[in-house]
Amino acid sequence: MFDRILYPTDCSDVAIKAVSYIEQLKEAGAKKVTILHVLDKKYLYETAHEVFVDFAAIENSQRKIVTEECNEVVARLRGKGLDVKVRIEKGIPFQEILRVANEENASLIVIGSHGKSNVQEMLLGSVSEAVIRHAIQPVLVIKR
Numbered sequence: 001m002f003d004r005i006l007y008p009t010d011c012s013d014v015a016i017k018a019v020s021y022i023e024q025l026k027e028a029g030a031k032k033v034t035i036l037h038v039l040d041k042k043y044l045y046e047t048a049h050e051v052f053v054d055f056a057a058i059e060n061s062q063r064k065i066v067t068e069e070c071n072e073v074v075a076r077l078r079g080k081g082l083d084v085k086v087r088i089e090k091g092i093p094f095q096e097i098l099r100v101a102n103e104e105n106a107s108l109i110v111i112g113s114h115g116k117s118n119v120q121e122m123l124l125g126s127v128s129e130a131v132i133r134h135a136i137q138p139v140l141v142i143k144r
Ligand code: ATP
Pocket: 008, 009, 010, 012, 014, 015, 036, 037, 038, 039, 040, 093, 110, 111, 112, 113, 114, 115, 116, 117, 118, 119, 124, 125, 126, 127, 128, 129
């Protein structure tokens, strides 16, 4: 039922908290986990307003940081015997999450209720809210 999990992460504390739930989903039949990080297009371009900016260099260093941050999670999940893949996409986070969920034929999306901004007054972050609203797959929301 939950054999193909999509785990979108911004490497925030709340997102990391979701990992132990994914580990436990192995017992519910989880086999494959796709870890997805979206390089936010808006943020990528806002960081660089100068004229001579090497977008490719910024993007590459972002990819490197994310890949390193994901390594520990990959090891943990592989250690549980799960088949793990990492995808890094560029775009609008919620749109990429929805697209990859369909592309990977996910049976469940596991997402944090909040992320890096983690504004206390907000019931849900904007990414998780849009994913819950638009996804056709079941969504497991891990709260902070
Ligand atoms: P906001 O971004 O609206 O200011 P926030 O950062 O507190 O609020 P969200 O961004 O909605 O909250 O984060 C909720 C969850 O969505 C995270 O725990 C993570 O699982 C996922 N997420 C957020 N941003 C990304 C991203 N760029 N790539 C992949 N997953 C993400």
